[in-house]
Amino acid sequence: MNEFLDLLVYIVPALAVIGLGGWAGVAAQKKRSARPTQGDAGKEATDSSDISIDDDPAVPAAGDVPATPAVEVPEAVTSRFTRLRSRLAASGSPLGARLLSVLSKDHLSEGDWDELEETLLMADLGAGPTSELIEALRTQVRVHAIKDAAQVKELLRTELVKLVDPSLDRSLKIDRQGEGGELPAVVMVVGVNGTGKTTTLGKLTRVLVADGRSVLLGAADTFRAAAADQLETWGARVGVATVRSDRDGADPASVAFDAAKSAKEQDVDVLLVDTAGRLQNKTGLMDELGKIARVVTKEAPISEVLLVLDATTGQNGLNQARVFAQVAGVTGIVLTKLDGTAKGGIVVAVQRELGVPVKLIGLGEGPDDLAPFDAEQFVAGILGD
Numbered sequence: 001m002n003e004f005l006d007l008l009v010y011i012v013p014a015l016a017v018i019g020l021g022g023w024a025g026v027a028a029q030k031k032r033s034a035r036p037t038q039g040d041a042g043k044e045a046t047d048s049s050d051i052s053i054d055d056d057p058a059v060p061a062a063g064d065v066p067a068t069p070a071v072e073v074p075e076a077v078t079s080r081f082t083r084l085r086s087r088l089a090a091s092g093s094p095l096g097a098r099l100l101s102v103l104s105k106d107h108l109s110e111g112d113w114d115e116l117e118e119t120l121l122m123a124d125l126g127a128g129p130t131s132e133l134i135e136a137l138r139t140q141v142r143v144h145a146i147k148d149a150a151q152v153k154e155l156l157r158t159e160l161v162k163l164v165d166p167s168l169d170r171s172l173k174i175d176r177q178g179e180g181g182e183l184p185a186v187v188m189v190v191g192v193n194g195t196g197k198t199t200t201l202g203k204l205t206r207v208l209v210a211d212g213r214s215v216l217l218g219a220a221d222t223f224r225a226a227a228a229d230q231l232e233t234w235g236a237r238v239g240v241a242t243v244r245s246d247r248d249g250a251d252p253a254s255v256a257f258d259a260a261k262s263a264k265e266q267d268v269d270v271l272l273v274d275t276a277g278r279l280q281n282k283t284g285l286m287d288e289l290g291k292i293a294r295v296v297t298k299e300a301p302i303s304e305v306l307l308v309l310d311a312t313t314g315q316n317g318l319n320q321a322r323v324f325a326q327v328a329g330v331t332g333i334v335l336t337k338l339d340g341t342a343k344g345g346i347v348v349a350v351q352r353e354l355g356v357p358v359k360l361i362g363l364g365e366g367p368d369d370l371a372p373f374d375a376e377q378f379v380a381g382i383l384g385d
């Protein structure tokens, strides 16, 4: 459903939220199926004896049965927007405030321009975009003799939005595939350790479920023992099953294959595949990603490969991005941990570097702290609007 984020255009202005209208837009659409068929998913056999589907994720272990159903309803768009927007503003405002305080001076000295440059570089905007922005601002301020602080702010907003590039297609490819829509969409997350891959998939699961889509999770992170449990817990909270191996260190490609097979057999709308964190310089592990993708593709083409990057890692994140993009065919970036960092400039740097758009941003550890990326709203957040 390519309209996933496109609908932001219509809904966000009314909500004035950092792109959360995208979720609302999704919910407004007619869906092929309402909820995952958990019971059915559980009945499906998988090829490998040690790979299983938690057939009734919403039901807790015996002896621990609560009186009320355990399945949660994801937080409503209207109640999360203020919280998320203020987080982005809080993390971005040191940058915005510093830029504006310098630009609002009557006369900008060479020292002031240097300070601006330094501020932008420290926000991880990257050398190229920084000099472009400084150049554009210098020209405009000089030519139009701009002194008024409000005018300066608008100028800065326009130039920053240009750099972030609102024209990029940021829609998530989560439509069913195949000529008659007989195949599920397959979304895979990749990235180095601890960037927030599992958490992002958990949050995304909630969004898709709230949207009325049936989802299956594939725990192909067999390296970290707790990763499959973590994913399973995320799924269980919203009644989504997880295909996983009961054996630590199992072949991740085998789990991914079984997940894809089950997703197809169960006719779910979207399969989300988690992968283990891996350093971009470990060739064997990077090759493993290719293998996972190849076996999944035997069942259904991969719709999205999302590279999950920790926004606080700066230049190092860019190095990771380059290698993952080459090896794993990344189609979108998820920038996590944007709460609590003033390094939002990485959005521009990573998009330029890869030619791949930032599609989602993580703004906290909470279950609903994920938002579609929107250039204007992001810049507004940075400027502390």
Ligand SMILES: Nc1nc2c(ncn2[C@@H]2O[C@H](COP(=O)(O)OP(=O)(O)OP(=O)(O)O)[C@@H](O)[C@H]2O)c(=O)[nH]1
Binding pocket: 191, 192, 193, 194, 195, 196, 197, 198, 199, 200, 221, 224, 227, 275, 276, 277, 278, 335, 336, 337, 338, 339, 340, 361, 362, 363, 364, 365, 369
């Ligand atoms: N503040 C903040 N924390 C986040 C965000 N996204 C994830 N985290 C936290 O980052 C930590 C790592 O998240 P995981 O989802 O386990 O990361 P991972 O990439 O799956 O980890 P590996 O499988 O070990 O590679 C957890 O403590 C998450 O709660 C975010 O947007 N903001």
